[in-house]
Amino acid sequence: MINTIRTYREEKNITQETLANMIGITRRSVISIENGKTMPSIDIVFKISQALKVPIDKLYYPETATDKLVDNIKFIDLFCGIGGFRFACNRTLKRLGIKGECVFSSDIDIYARESYNANFGEYPTGDITRVDAKDIPDHDLLFAGFPCQPFSIIGLGKGFDDTRGTLFFEIARIIKEKQPKAFVLENVKRLVGHNKGQTLSTILSILRDLDYFVDYKVINALDCGLPQKRERVIIIGSKKPFNMNWSIKAENPKTLEDILEKNVPDKYYASQAIVEKRKAMHTSKYPISIWHENKAGNISSYPYSCALRAGASYNYLLVNGERRLTPREMLRLQGFPDDFNIVVNDSQIRKQAGNAVPVDLVSCVLDNFIPLIFTE
């Protein structure tokens, strides 16, 4: 049996300890129940259902999956940017021996479309708000790293229509029409706490109302083998019940040294005045570090980069307090391969790298998620 107890408990911000106290068992028993190691009595399942305010029939499902993976997965890449999801999906599918086919992509930004074409040989469709969902080819898996626009209008309690005017609405209407087997969505960590959690819970309940089992987790690119602290919420959903294993296994984690270029043109060096000012304020304890200036002007340094940002000031990240990152270094920090073709100017590629989803973060998720869902 698959159970969704952990998903609902975390969503309701209830600790294992609290749940254990609510139903009169030990925390260890809660862990064992959530991991599927213990099948609780119907009496305990009833108490869990009352404590989490979730109907019993939403807590347990029979396991139907076989071990045999499908041969082929068709996917679409919404808000595709420079294709972070597509690189990650191709990487995971190759590892799993599954053939992948991207059947639709979309981005409104002409420069992002140029970069995407230079790397995948196809120009994405433009503004998704103008695309009739019926015109999108059938697919098994939908990806969308939707922009972190203000979410203030979501969460007024009106459900699906409540999100009209947001880009999440575009995703929901496409899922509603096309009913893919599964989806993976990405957004900034801030979404989780927005409007005291109300915004995310509206998004999750809309996805559930579209007949999907849903789970989510905040994941840090640092834990996925990239030397960048970048926390993102990943929302996954499937027609089939699943018990996601969110433990991340980063193979061959990269260090800053792996990322930094050896010969860097002078244009990336900050002015002497800036370097002197920084060094008067801060001394790093690391031999190789990235210096980060926060909004208040304070400097800190780490043996990894803080999150790349699309619209950040020019010098807010400086390698060893001296120079800006090159475009190739920014792409590497986001997990893009070295054969990524750069065809736009520095300012566009900085924006594109800053907007992208870390490739390794998505592939870590897909390595666990795809084998759960895409079995015959």
Ligand SMILES: C[S@@+](CC[C@H](N)C(=O)[O-])C[C@H]1O[C@@H](n2cnc3c(N)ncnc32)[C@H](O)[C@@H]1O
């Ligand atoms: C957070 S970025 C996603 C980046 C992408 N995941 C990647 O790895 O590069 C959001 C993207 O949504 C695009 N976008 C914004 N509004 C859009 C719209 N109405 N239709 C299509 N794309 C849109 C932006 O141009 C931007 O590239």
